[in-house]
Amino acid sequence: MQTLPTIAILGGTGKEGPGLAARWLAAGYSVIIGSRQLDKAQATAAELNQKLNTQRAKGLENSQAAREADLCVLTVVAEAHQAALESLKDALQGKILVDATARVDFRNPIPPAPPSAGRIAQDILGPGVRVVAAFQNVPSHALKKNLDQALDTDVLVCADDPEAAEQAIALAKAGGMRAYYAGNLDNAIVVEGITSLLISINKRYGVKTATINITGLEAT
Numbered sequence: 189m190q191t192l193p194t195i196a197i198l199g200g201t202g203k204e205g206p207g208l209a210a211r212w213l214a215a216g217y218s219v220i221i222g223s224r225q226l227d228k229a230q231a232t233a234a235e236l237n238q239k240l241n242t243q244r245a246k247g248l249e250n251s252q253a254a255r256e257a258d259l260c261v262l263t264v265v266a267e268a269h270q271a272a273l274e275s276l277k278d279a280l281q282g283k284i285l286v287d288a289t290a291r292v293d294f295r296n297p298i299p300p301a302p303p304s305a306g307r308i309a310q311d312i313l314g315p316g317v318r319v320v321a322a323f324q325n326v327p328s329h330a331l332k333k334n335l336d337q338a339l340d341t342d343v344l345v346c347a348d349d350p351e352a353a354e355q356a357i358a359l360a361k362a363g364g365m366r367a368y369y370a371g372n373l374d375n376a377i378v379v380e381g382i383t384s385l386l387i388s389i390n391k392r393y394g395v396k397t398a399t400i401n402i403t404g405l406e407a408t
């Protein structure tokens with residue numbers, strides 16, 4: 189039987205990171221929660237272990253988490269995106285980094301200007317890291333609910349490297365989401381812009397879980 193990759197969630201102590209972690213723990217993956225502070229990472233991992241009745245979550249400082257993982261996912265607050273990448277550049281070499289960053293201000297949701305967060309990440313990290321942009325439209329509030337059920341969301345996955353994109357698609361599917369390759373990292377600017385639409389929809393209709401579905405193709 190194939191061993192599942194260990195996933196590090198860098199900046200995994202906030203809202204989006206633990207939501208994704210819970211889904212992957214429920215699917216049998218081992219997850220390392222990363223933080224700037226070891227004790228904060230360990231506290232989030234302990235909460236997840238208790239919630240999921242497992243011991244497959246552990247907490248480490250971000251760069252140690254990146255080094256120990258097979259696959260890394262970035263969920264630091266958008267304002268810290270570039271600084272976090274610069275500090276993690278060495279630790280991420282040779283890895284795939286799945287970047288969930290959507291640079292949209294909740295108080296004033298407008299689409300960000302290019303380049304996409306994923307393209308910025310690729311430029312900072314260089315060719316030794318394969319960056320994939322994904323999960324920008326998956327609301328943390330939806331991730332937390334009904335872990336044993338599929339989520340009614342489609343994840344648009346953008347990457348310059350199709351094989352890296354397939355690994356992110358597999359992760360999304362393991363977490364109960366549908367996922368589709370949606371072009372290279374430059375296309376991810378559109379995905380970030382959709383987050384601006386979703387926040388506006390959430391505000392207008394008093395919900396926290398608006399997301400997207402793609403129609404016109406068979407589920408793969």
Ligand SMILES: NC(=O)c1ccc[n+]([C@@H]2O[C@H](COP(=O)([O-])OP(=O)(O)OC[C@H]3O[C@@H](n4cnc5c(N)ncnc54)[C@H](OP(=O)(O)O)[C@@H]3O)[C@@H](O)[C@H]2O)c1
Nearest residue numbers: 201202203204223224263264265266268289290324327328
């Ligand atoms: N929330 C959502 O529904 C949602 C949905 C889709 C995508 N996203 C994206 O996911 C990312 C995280 O969103 P979130 O709502 O989870 O954010 P958040 O809860 O506000 O923060 C996430 C983590 O960022 C880390 N952080 C804060 N300041 C930092 C700094 N200066 N340097 C490095 N790390 C710092 C913190 O971890 P430590 O203090 O432990 O280091 C914090 O727990 C964002 O890019 C967002 O666009 C969010």
